[in-house]
Amino acid sequence: MNLVSVARTQSLASTRSQGLALVLVALPIVCFTVLLLAYVVDVPWMDDVDTFLNFIVDYIDAGSVSQKFDLLIRPNNEHRILIAKLITVVMYKLTGTVNFRWLIFAAYVFLLGTLYLFYRVFKTINLSLLAFAPVPFLLLQPQYHLTSTWAITALQHQVVVFMAFATMYLLAGVGRNRFVAATGVQLLASFSMSNGLFGWVAGAVVLALQRHWGRLGIWLTLGAATIMFYFHDFQNPQGNESSFTFFLKHPHLVFLGFFTFTGALFDFISTTDIVWRSVLPTLAGFVLIPTMLWLLWRMNEPLLRRYANTYIATDRTSASLWKRRYFFTGCYAFLMVNAVIVAFFRPRFGYSVMLISNYMLYPAVLVVLLYINVLSERRNERSVNRWIRVGLAVSIVVWGLSYVMRLPKIAFRKQQLLTNAFNQKHNNVGLGATVGTPFAELVNRAMTETVKRGIYHYPDAFYTPYEQQLSDAKAKSDGKLDVAINGQATDYSYIVNTVEGTTPVLVRPAALIVQSKQHTYLFASEVPYDLATFWSMGAGSTIKAEVINATLYPNTYQVGVLIPSPDGQPVRFSNRRITITQETK
The missing domain is CATH 2.60.40.3760 (Immunoglobulin-like)
Known part of the structure; x- marks a missing residue:
């Protein structure tokens, strides 16, 4: 046998496999970027007006540094959105304008950051790039289009997911510097959206598993102080107290809502009645949650059995494995607290909220974590190859169906926003407000002032x-x-x-x-x-x-x-x- 010829054949096959992997990884990134370029428009909608335009006028007119700082951390409805406001200020300082199209692209950078974090974790498993291909297909799809194409939600959900996962990634490693960095990132996450506060819970779980008791004490103290400060001046409870009454009357809806929400990636029949629409996501949730619990037990059972910290490993492979385990555990904790809160507080608005596009980023990242987690805990090459094939098949189906079902909605929403901009421009109402309401007056005042100052320009359509x-x-x-x-x-x-x-x-x-x-x-x-x-x-x-x-x-x-x-x-x-x-x- 010609060994040189065999080596060349294997090298050629490896090159082709690597080329295919690069194409598969790049395809969803390119398609998602093109989607945003084609369908995102420079039109604010509802809370965008107060959050960005009204804010920037007040910020410019503020007479002192303390007033500007207060505006940056002041709550909007039930959220503080520090990162969104900082990006708005930077945009204004650089361009003299606030452009909602570019605000959405700024949020997209955080989504790509989440993809990069997943790649960094995956890379330590030492598998072919082809095994990573399902991740961008699952993550970069238009199912959560009301998060990815709406400025206020994009700069909340996409930002907080990246920051929460970055915090878990930093805590999973060793060293004081990583702990300090994780604390800083978590503080920013806390003031970027209310569910960023869940990172304190998830981080505490990681630190407890690592038995870093001193750091855990510091973490819990800072977390408690941050939560107290976060809520100290909230004036509008958003009616959340009625969720307790709803739960007592309809506990089964809260229970089922948790599984519907966690399995929402598999919402494939979104045009049907909510009862039938929710069947497949709920069944998916009943599969995903036990799978996650099994993985959590498999990863952490050695720690729960022993008093010594098993993170201290004698070889590099074992150390990487435990870092991944801490990362996955922290991310699952963050997502599960979020899912419980959504399932408890949101069904009172109607069960369809469990499948609303604004929230569907979270079920997507849950499935991504489960996929990478199984690869991380692999037992043999045959099972890994089977899992990769299943992952590719499922991810491409989810990605394809999401584009088929959601792209028409995204295209129509673009035209809705443009016609609403015409109505606001010519009638002083149109961007989500109704005639004669205080909100309509706020929107009209903010739009008139920012157009007058050249901060905002109505787009061509x-x-x-x-x-x-x-x-x-x-x-x-x-x-x-x-x-x-x-x-x-x-x-x-x-x-x-x-x-x-x-x-x-x-x-x-x-x-x-x-x-x-x-x-x-x-x-x-x-x-x-x-x-x-x-x-x-x-x-x-x-x-x-x-x-x-x-x-x-x-x-x-x-x-x-x-x-x-x-x-x-x-x-x-x-x-x-x-x-x-x-x-x-």
């Missing part, structure tokens, strides 16, 4: 070439357009759709117009973003939109359509009208 025409248009029927209207003046909304055949073939996006003598509003058409229409690359031949009544001033409005077109007639009106009264539900 599909309607920009027709914006002047929309403002100047006089609602007059062209005699051809016809619409069907479902709803009443006192309902939450009107559902309006054009009658088939009365509009030309549509290009997407398009919008519904409602116009009175004083106001013109746009509402994004849903039709191009229906699941089937979106993926068939069609645009449909009708316009359908939901008109939220509480965002319109009381009046009678004529209904029309905006169909972007360089030729023909982009702005058209029907002879149908809707009426908005003060008595909206």
Whole structure:
């Protein structure tokens, strides 16, 4: 046998395997980056306005360092968001503006940081890069799009997950410097979102397992002081006291909610009724949680049996294993405290909250941890190879289905944000507020002031070439357009759709117009973003939109359509009208 030839063949196979691994690892990173570039827009939504724009105006106008510091750590609703505010200040200092698109990309850096932490842990297992490929597929997918494409949630959840896991990574190692660094990171995590406080619990678990009693005492003292300071000036309890009443009435929903939440990565039928939708995630939770408990027992049973610290190992491989075990244990503790809190406090808003996109980053990182953890505790090469194949298959299915099911929603939300920006710009209401409320006044004041100072600029959109025409248009029927209207003046909304055949073939996006003598509003058409229409690359031949009544001033409005077109007639009106009264539900 030609040994040189054999060596060359093996080297070629290894090179091809490495190339495939690089492609598989890079693919979800590239796709997720492209998704953000394509669908993230510079439009604030709801809490974004107060958190970023109102904050930066107050920060600029603050007369002293102490006032600026107070603004940085002051709570917004039930969270302090120090990192988000610091990023906003830095952005303003560098550019003179606040851009929500770039705030979201700043948060994306933290998400990539979490991926890097997972890689650092994986690297110590000494496996081929191909074994790491399921991790980016599981982590970088659009299931949690309301976290990854919304500034306020992105700069809370993605930041706190990275910081909590970074804290566990630092505590898992040895040395005083790592403990000091972990304490600093945990302090920042604590003031970046309320669930960052759970890191004190998780860190205490790691330090107790390591039997670092002195450090544990310091950690618990700092943690208690931080928690007391965090809540000392909260004025709005957010109605959480009613969660106890809900639990006493519906304990089974809280119990099931825990498993639904932890298995939410497998929410594959999100368009169905919540009862059927929650079946698969709940079953997945019943599998994932026992698996996690088994791994926790396997990892920590030697420590619980012995009085000596088994972390002190005689070889490098054993030391790396125990570092990983401490890291996994701390991360699981953080995620489980978070899951218990969500399951206890959130079902009162409706069981669908267990599967809301804002929270779905946490089930994703739980599955990633379990996958790497099993690799870390591997027994033999055959079982590892089988686990890697299962991991690749499951992760690619989850990744693919998440894009198929969620991308149309993300694309539609982009158009919703843009039309809401038009409504805010021209009617002083549109970014999540309702007419006549204190929040609407706050939003209007913040938007007016930041636009005046040049801090914020409304983005261009599909309607920009027709914006002047929309403002100047006089609602007059062209005699051809016809619409069907479902709803009443006192309902939450009107559902309006054009009658088939009365509009030309549509290009997407398009919008519904409602116009009175004083106001013109746009509402994004849903039709191009229906699941089937979106993926068939069609645009449909009708316009359908939901008109939220509480965002319109009381009046009678004529209904029309905006169909972007360089030729023909982009702005058209029907002879149908809707009426908005003060008595909206």
